Amino acid sequence: MKTYDVVIVGGGIIGGSIAFELAQRNLQVAVLDRQELMREASWAAAGMLSPAPDCPAAIPLVPLGLASLALYPRFIDAAEDASGLRTGFRTGGAIEVICHGEAERELSTLVALHRGLGLACEPLRLEEARSMEPALGREARAAALLPDECSIEPRALTSAVLGAAASAGVALCAGVEVTSFTLDGSKCVGVKTSKGELFQAAQVVLAAGSWSSQILEAAPYAPTIPVRGQMVALRHSGKPIRHVLRSESGYLVPRGLESPQTVVVGSTIENAGYEKRVTSGGIEKILSAANELAPELSNSEIVETWCGLRPGTPDQLPIIGPGDIDGLAFATGHYRNGILLAPVTAKLIGEWIVEGRTSFDWQAFSPLRFLKAKTNRSATASQTL
Numbered sequence: 001m002k003t004y005d006v007v008i009v010g011g012g013i014i015g016g017s018i019a020f021e022l023a024q025r026n027l028q029v030a031v032l033d034r035q036e037l038m039r040e041a042s043w044a045a046a047g048m049l050s051p052a053p054d055c056p057a058a059i060p061l062v063p064l065g066l067a068s069l070a071l072y073p074r075f076i077d078a079a080e081d082a083s084g085l086r087t088g089f090r091t092g093g094a095i096e097v098i099c100h101g102e103a104e105r106e107l108s109t110l111v112a113l114h115r116g117l118g119l120a121c122e123p124l125r126l127e128e129a130r131s132m133e134p135a136l137g138r139e140a141r142a143a144a145l146l147p148d149e150c151s152i153e154p155r156a157l158t159s160a161v162l163g164a165a166a167s168a169g170v171a172l173c174a175g176v177e178v179t180s181f182t183l184d185g186s187k188c189v190g191v192k193t194s195k196g197e198l199f200q201a202a203q204v205v206l207a208a209g210s211w212s213s214q215i216l217e218a219a220p221y222a223p224t225i226p227v228r229g230q231m232v233a234l235r236h237s238g239k240p241i242r243h244v245l246r247s248e249s250g251y252l253v254p255r256g257l258e259s260p261q262t263v264v265v266g267s268t269i270e271n272a273g274y275e276k277r278v279t280s281g282g283i284e285k286i287l288s289a290a291n292e293l294a295p296e297l298s299n300s301e302i303v304e305t306w307c308g309l310r311p312g313t314p315d316q317l318p319i320i321g322p323g324d325i326d327g328l329a330f331a332t333g334h335y336r337n338g339i340l341l342a343p344v345t346a347k348l349i350g351e352w353i354v355e356g357r358t359s360f361d362w363q364a365f366s367p368l369r370f371l372k373a374k375t376n377r378s379a380t381a382s383q384t385l
């Protein structure tokens with residue numbers, strides 16, 4: 001039996017960032033992953049660091065997203081310094097483009113909504129938007145600059161975070177599948193693996209992304225659902241794109257500023273279970289959104305296609321914090337925002353484990369909300385019988 005202060009189940013960006021945070025707080029940490037670390041959603045992501053809500057359900061997430069974005073420069077410095085690797089972190093903002101509907105009215109709503117949520121948002125005249133991004137297509141009818149948004153290269157970030165965690169003394173254990181938690185009465189004291197091995201720990205953190213709900217004891221607290229996203233990378237030989245470009249149909253995320261430039265294009269939002277498959281329909285949808293945003297991309301070479309499974313939740317909010325089992329904390333369900341939310345998730349879980357308090361009110365993300373919802377549903381059902 002191996003013993004650590006903290007065992008983290010799942011070696012994606014969430015598990016890796018928490019491990020690095022805890023190791024810097026002098027804890028002995030192991031990260032267990034059933035395969036090679038960082039090969040799932042965290043590897044597949046586009047890398048937009050956008051606290052803007054993409055739907056009304058995501059509005060409660062804005063303060064957490066803003067807090068995490070503010071932590072990013074320090075998070076990146078620490079990971080890059082400790083690992084010696086670069087992460088492709090870029091500031092400079094995103095341009096939100098409206099191509100359909102009543103564009104001017106939608107633009108005013110967008111600007112008002114963002115500003116009301118404390119997000120910087122500046123309407124752009126179309127000539128202004130085109131002078132900032134000459135690749136912008138004729139279909140654009142209105143545009144706004146979100147100047148504070150950033151982007152990162154998720155594969156470079158994940159390598160840096162893993163390298164940093166390893167250099168801080170974290171045990172990174174690939175090929176170790178956790179099948180259950182070890183309980184001593186009402187306390188979690190470790191995990192059991194598919195090979196029957198036991199890892200003992202004062203604290204276990206579940207960060208298994210889309211697969212969190214597959215661990216039986218975790219399912220009531222972490223009912224995660226896989227949401228497939230397909231992606232395409234293009235080699236763009238024209239003038240490099242400088243900003244993230246986003247419309248209601250898709251987005252373009254430029255990597256670097258050299259020509260030819262890699263432009264990552266996404267994405268689909270599909271309920272396809274755990275099936276990771278790139279489809280012709282998915283790619284067609286992504287490319288038509290890309291070509292509408294920047295028509296000259298239709299001449300670009302397709303250099304890669306891939307897909308990943310976002311850890312969705314029933315209310316589209318992440319699951320962060322303790323439940324009602326001592327020694328077990330949750331850090332999962334980050335859906336479309338796990339890259340953005342990694343620094344704040346690591347900070348909050350670190351504070352909770354080491355200091356028993358957090359600097360941010362994380363009640364809205366408590367794993368207990370699903371138990372309460374279930375209890376309320378049962379009560380309503382028995383009243384109507």
Ligand SMILES: Cc1cc2nc3c(=O)[nH]c(=O)nc-3n(C[C@H](O)[C@H](O)[C@H](O)COP(=O)(O)OP(=O)(O)OC[C@H]3O[C@@H](n4cnc5c(N)ncnc54)[C@H](O)[C@@H]3O)c2cc1C
Pocket residue numbers: 009010011012013014015032033034035036037038039040041042043044045046047048049050176177178179207208209210211212215228229230231266267307308309310311331332333334335336337338339340341
């Ligand atoms: C196409 C796409 C685009 C995205 N774009 C963005 C973006 O632009 N910005 C953004 O912020 N977010 C984005 N996301 C979301 C982001 O990628 C995820 O929210 C984030 O990566 C989740 O990280 P994670 O560590 O929780 O999960 P994962 O990276 O999926 O890691 C979970 C890990 O747990 C391991 N595991 C599972 N079960 C077990 C077990 N039983 N035992 C041991 N290990 C286990 C897995 O092998 C895996 O390594 C995107 C996602 C996708 C798919």
